[in-house]
Amino acid sequence: MNVVLKKVVLPKKLQPFYVTDLIRLGNKNDGGYLVRKKDIVISDILVSIGSLFDWSFERDFLKINKSSKILSIDGSVGFKYLNSKLWYLLKEYLKSFKKDKLKKIASTLNLYLKFSKFYKFNLIKNNMEFLESFVQLKTNKKLEREFYHNRGYSLQNMLFVDLVDMYFTENTFLSIDIEGSEYEFLHNIVQVQEKIQGMVIEFHEVNKNINEIYNFLDNFDLDLIHLHINNNGKIIDGLPEVIELTFSRKDDNVAVLKQNYLPHILDADNNPSTTSYEVTFQ
Numbered sequence: 001m002n003v004v005l006k007k008v009v010l011p012k013k014l015q016p017f018y019v020t021d022l023i024r025l026g027n028k029n030d031g032g033y034l035v036r037k038k039d040i041v042i043s044d045i046l047v048s049i050g051s052l053f054d055w056s057f058e059r060d061f062l063k064i065n066k067s068s069k070i071l072s073i074d075g076s077v078g079f080k081y082l083n084s085k086l087w088y089l090l091k092e093y094l095k096s097f098k099k100d101k102l103k104k105i106a107s108t109l110n111l112y113l114k115f116s117k118f119y120k121f122n123l124i125k126n127n128m129e130f131l132e133s134f135v136q137l138k139t140n141k142k143l144e145r146e147f148y149h150n151r152g153y154s155l156q157n158m159l160f161v162d163l164v165d166m167y168f169t170e171n172t173f174l175s176i177d178i179e180g181s182e183y184e185f186l187h188n189i190v191q192v193q194e195k196i197q198g199m200v201i202e203f204h205e206v207n208k209n210i211n212e213i214y215n216f217l218d219n220f221d222l223d224l225i226h227l228h229i230n231n232n233g234k235i236i237d238g239l240p241e242v243i244e245l246t247f248s249r250k251d252d253n254v255a256v257l258k259q260n261y262l263p264h265i266l267d268a269d270n271n272p273s274t275t276s277y278e279v280t281f282q
Contacts, residue, residue, distance in 0.1 A: 039198030079130030
């Protein structure tokens with residue numbers, strides 16, 4: 001398949017500072033982000049909100065900083081989810097003994113073992129934790145009932161400020177990918193920015209929320225050091241539907257120069273079979 005290359009001109013408000021020490025953590029495509037190595041080394045903990053069953057970013061973070069704590073949070077997946085799914089698949093298999101259902105059981109068991117190996121039995125340092133909870137999700141009784149009906153257990157939801165109180169240190173690295181719910185606690189991130197060493201965050205429905213993003217940038221003191229367009233989204237009204245932003249705590253080594261052209265050489269399309277974007281700023 002021939003990938004379409006499209007040029008996009010973004011507002012200077014989104015133009016990142018130029019730094020020389022960016023590295024890539026996580027998968028080659030979706031799930032990978034560019035960050036400063038310095039920020040990883042300094043951080044005491046990685047708090048990853050919205051990890052699904054992709055811990056490639058956490059894995060690579062730990063390779064660089066073996067003493068860091070890893071906390072992943074996601075209310076849609078986890079050990080309770082896997083237990084519930086395995087029980088459901090087993091009941092379905094016992095009804096018909098079909099081979100395809102047995103394959104699904106084997107696949108889920110394999111995922112369970114890999115997930116457990118990283119979060120419970122990691123050989124580098126047993127300092128990993130997975131919280132099966134959403135963070136400040138907009139919910140209601142209907143959603144909670146449907147969640148319980150489909151999963152067999154109750155939806156868990158926590159406030160961002162409680163997460164900060166329980167886990168944040170003075171050098172926290174924050175990773176956020178929660179499909180639009182990030183706007184619910186941007187103001188809380190600003191309030192605790194002095195605790196954040198570095199951050200990667202995905203903003204969704206950018207065209208609808210651009211003013212909120214601008215307001216966040218105006219009040220967030222960390223330097224914007226990278227931008228990447230998630231090409232699983234479209235370009236709407238001249239703006240990407242989904243962007244990934246990387247921030248770093250201010251220091252004397254961040255130049256006043258801005259990046260005039262993207263992608264960075266370490267960037268990779270989230271979806272390698274669709275449109276690729278070249279970015280300039282004006």
